[in-house]
Amino acid sequence: MSPFSRTRKSQYFCKHSFTVTLPIFFLTVAVAYVTHGAELRPYELPSQKRAPYQQESPQNYQAPVQRSLEQGFDYALFAERAGNLSPEERNKLREGLQQRLDHAITMKNYVEVRHYAKLLEIINRSK
Secondary structure (H helix, E strand, O other): OOHHHHHHHHHHHHHHOHHHHHHHHHHHHHHHHHHHOOOOOOOOOOOOOOOOOOOOOOOOOOOOOOOOOOOOOOHHHHHHHHHOOOHHHHHHHHHHHHHHHHHHHHOOOHHHHHHHHHHHHHHHHOO
């Protein structure tokens, strides 16, 4: 046997070893993932399960109190600041508030309608 024949065999084995070892590696990883990936839980019959929409409601439930816009808003401060605006800034603010008022009217949000109507009234008075 010549020394060349061993090197050619070893070169052939090195070139083609990935075609054998790589699929074996991926197969091993896939089998390990599939067999150990799922959590084992005891089986429950559908009649024993509670539907997600049938949640128990607490007896002492109280609806959250909604603050109106008017409670936390200082209209006097707004009037003072609106009086200090230039005519262009005042017109721009008036257009923005009018758009918000129109949107509140279409959404039938009467608290916002009242709020934006007051703001527009303040701006129209401060000329």
